[in-house]
Amino acid sequence: MEKIRLNEALNAMGIACSDPRVIAGIHDDSRRVGRDWVFVARNAKAERYIEDALVKGAVVVCGHIDPRADVYAVEDVEQVLRQLIACCHPGLCEHLLCIGITGTNGKSSTAYFLYQCLSHEMPCLWIGTHHVLCEAFQEDSVHTTPSLCELVRLIEKGRDVGIRCVIMEVSSHAIAQKRIAGLAFDHILYTNIRSDHLDFHHCEAHYRYTKYALRHYRKAGGRIIVNHDDPRLRALYPLVEGNCVTYGTRLSHFHLHDVETVRTGLRFSVNGDRYETAVCGRFQAMNLTAVIALCHLLAIPVRRLQASIRALVPLDGRMQKVWTRPLAFVDYAHTASACLALYRSVGEIAHRRIITVIGCGGERDAGKRARIGEIASSCSDLCIFTSDNPRGEALTDIFAQMRQRAQDNIMIFEERAHAIKFAVKKSGNDDIILVVGKGDEKIQLINGRAYAFDDAAILCRALREKEERA
Numbered sequence: 447m448e449k450i451r452l453n454e455a456l457n458a459m460g461i462a463c464s465d466p467r468v469i470a471g472i473h474d475d476s477r478r479v480g481r482d483w484v485f486v487a488r489n490a491k492a493e494r495y496i497e498d499a500l501v502k503g504a505v506v507v508c509g510h511i512d513p514r515a516d517v518y519a520v521e522d523v524e525q526v527l528r529q530l531i532a533c534c535h536p537g538l539c540e541h542l543l544c545i546g547i548t549g550t551n552g553k554s555s556t557a558y559f560l561y562q563c564l565s566h567e568m569p570c571l572w573i574g575t576h577h578v579l580c581e582a583f584q585e586d587s588v589h590t591t592p593s594l595c596e597l598v599r600l601i602e603k604g605r606d607v608g609i610r611c612v613i614m615e616v617s618s619h620a621i622a623q624k625r626i627a628g629l630a631f632d633h634i635l636y637t638n639i640r641s642d643h644l645d646f647h648h649c650e651a652h653y654r655y656t657k658y659a660l661r662h663y664r665k666a667g668g669r670i671i672v673n674h675d676d677p678r679l680r681a682l683y684p685l686v687e688g689n690c691v692t693y694g695t696r697l698s699h700f701h702l703h704d705v706e707t708v709r710t711g712l713r714f715s716v717n718g719d720r721y722e723t724a725v726c727g728r729f730q731a732m733n734l735t736a737v738i739a740l741c742h743l744l745a746i747p748v749r750r751l752q753a754s755i756r757a758l759v760p761l762d763g764r765m766q767k768v769w770t771r772p773l774a775f776v777d778y779a780h781t782a783s784a785c786l787a788l789y790r791s792v793g794e795i796a797h798r799r800i801i802t803v804i805g806c807g808g809e810r811d812a813g814k815r816a817r818i819g820e821i822a823s824s825c826s827d828l829c830i831f832t833s834d835n836p837r838g839e840a841l842t843d844i845f846a847q848m849r850q851r852a853q854d855n856i857m858i859f860e861e862r863a864h865a866i867k868f869a870v871k872k873s874g875n876d877d878i879i880l881v882v883g884k885g886d887e888k889i890q891l892i893n894g895r896a897y898a899f900d901d902a903a904i905l906c907r908a909l910r911e912k913e914e915r916a
């Protein structure tokens with residue numbers, strides 16, 4: 447961080463200030479600030495924490511005139527926040543290899559695989575939905591892409607421990623809310639664009655064009671790595687003037703072929719080179735092809751890549767096999783397209799029946815619930831609808847929407863743990879049990895409270911108890 451005086455920084459933005467203290471840091475959360483920090487209260491809710499920040503010795507920037515000393519009123523808080531960060535953290539991404547990953551499904555899987563492959567080459571930092579991870583430290587995440595202030599904090603923290611590469615998942619919310627303002631990526635990778643978050647974006651075109659807008663955050667010469675199978679991504683080509691590198695099962699720069707689902711994971715070829723991995727799920731072959739394309743751009747030899755992919759540790763909660771007889775998986779599909787990919791992958795494994803436990807999150811895109819209910823019930827022999835982070839919504843409303851186009855093989859258990867136990871009770875040794883929607887989440891959010899909850903642990907316990915009883 448540069449040594450910038452408060453008066454210099456604010457005066458440069460036309461804000462009167464004569465305070466010459468050196469800015470120690472900038473944050474929009476009062477819990478993160480200390481002496482000589484700038485706390486930027488971005489909205490009315492945040493203004494409740496002005497006193498908290500002042501007590502800690504911070505100065506405050508907010509959108510309302512406030513008579514207290516050390517509080518500066520500005521017209522456009524968001525813009526001042528971005529300018530302050532640009533001024534105190536110039537070139538945040540310089541001398542770092544920065545890779546942004548976006549798409550409806552597969553961001554975390556792709557990012558984690560890439561993190562593992564690139565960590566053999568240089569120290570990396572992965573910023574994603576559930577984890578911020580590098581060799582020196584690990585933090586839990588709340589969002590797929592943290593706020594701008596948190597991103598700056600994490601990248602600076604990573605720089606302090608010597609990371610040379612940042613792999614970041616970028617959500618559409620983050621692009622729309624400019625959480626990545628001032629960041630620049632060497633390469634941007636698109637997994638796929640389907641439908642999600644229409645509660646926030648209101649229409650698919652807005653969602654899609656928001657995702658496309660990530661292209662503006664490229665460093666000069668940066669490449670865009672695109673899933674060529676996806677027609678919504680092919681529409682991106684004219685916008686990026688020949689800077690695309692394509693991958694997919696259609697004719698592409700990195701052509702995926704001969705995918706085999708085996709009991710031990712996957713085998714597949716890219717441009718004639720054979721890869722094998724313990725990662726499960728046909729959909730992961732596409733994510734891995736994206737990783738291979740990117741590693742190729744970084745001049746990593748195929749031999750080394752084959753070895754890295756053979757050694758990959760799967761990401762918990764993504765078609766995670768937790769039991770073998772019956773076969774039981776935990777998966778994080780929470781969009782209709784992810785559900786389709788999941789059932790396609792599972793369908794390739796020999797089985798008698800498929801028993802699914804699934805729910806849809808509250809206070810998220812309600813428009814996807816009917817389609818998810820339809821897919822899950824029509825692809826299962828028995829389908830149990832249950833809770834998945836209802837947040838502040840009534841479960842009865844969520845179930846009503848999930849049932850709209852569902853088959854008549856559904857049952858409803860409000861308690862997710864009961865639903866899982868019931869699925870286990872009904873299963874036979876040759877069946878497949880799928881527990882879908884929460885992946886490796888460790889909490890269940892109900893009415894503003896977070897309760898400890900772990901699909902994999904509950905499923906394993908129920909299966910173990912059943913086995914012991916038998």
Ligand SMILES: CC(=O)N[C@H]1[C@@H](OP(=O)(O)OP(=O)(O)OC[C@H]2O[C@@H](n3ccc(=O)[nH]c3=O)[C@H](O)[C@@H]2O)O[C@H](CO)[C@@H](O)[C@@H]1O[C@H](C)C(=O)N[C@@H](C)C(=O)N[C@H](CCC(=O)O)C(=O)O
Pocket residue numbers: 474475476477488489491492493495575588589590591593617618619620
């Ligand atoms: C609609 C939306 O984007 N809301 C975001 C917004 O909420 P908010 O303004 O209501 O925040 P709040 O938590 O009530 O707090 C108000 C303010 O007080 C501040 N505060 C709070 C407490 C305190 O002690 N001191 C303090 O200063 C907070 O930093 C915040 O600035 O600002 C908060 C702080 O940055 C975000 O956590 C919050 O994301 C909400 C919770 C959210 O869940 N967003 C989801 C939809 C989201 O962004 N999801 C995507 C997922 C995409 C995907 O993976 O597919 C994501 O990027 O993760």
Ligand SMILES: Nc1ncnc2c1ncn2[C@@H]1O[C@H](COP(=O)(O)OP(=O)(O)OP(=O)(O)O)[C@@H](O)[C@H]1O
Pocket residue numbers: 549550551552553554555556575590615637638729730732733763764765777778779780783784785787788885
């Ligand atoms: N390439 C893909 N195509 C279709 N579905 C996929 C693909 N990759 C993953 N999925 C599905 O999406 C689920 C979530 O995967 P992952 O966490 O990698 O995606 P994500 O985009 O990071 O999700 P989130 O938006 O919640 O962060 C998986 O469990 C699987 O069901």
Ligand SMILES: N[C@H](CCC[C@H](N)C(=O)O)C(=O)O
Pocket residue numbers: 575590780806807808810834835883884887
């Ligand atoms: N990153 C996604 C995850 C949703 C997962 C599902 N379990 C839910 O809570 O809706 C989101 O926040 O929209």
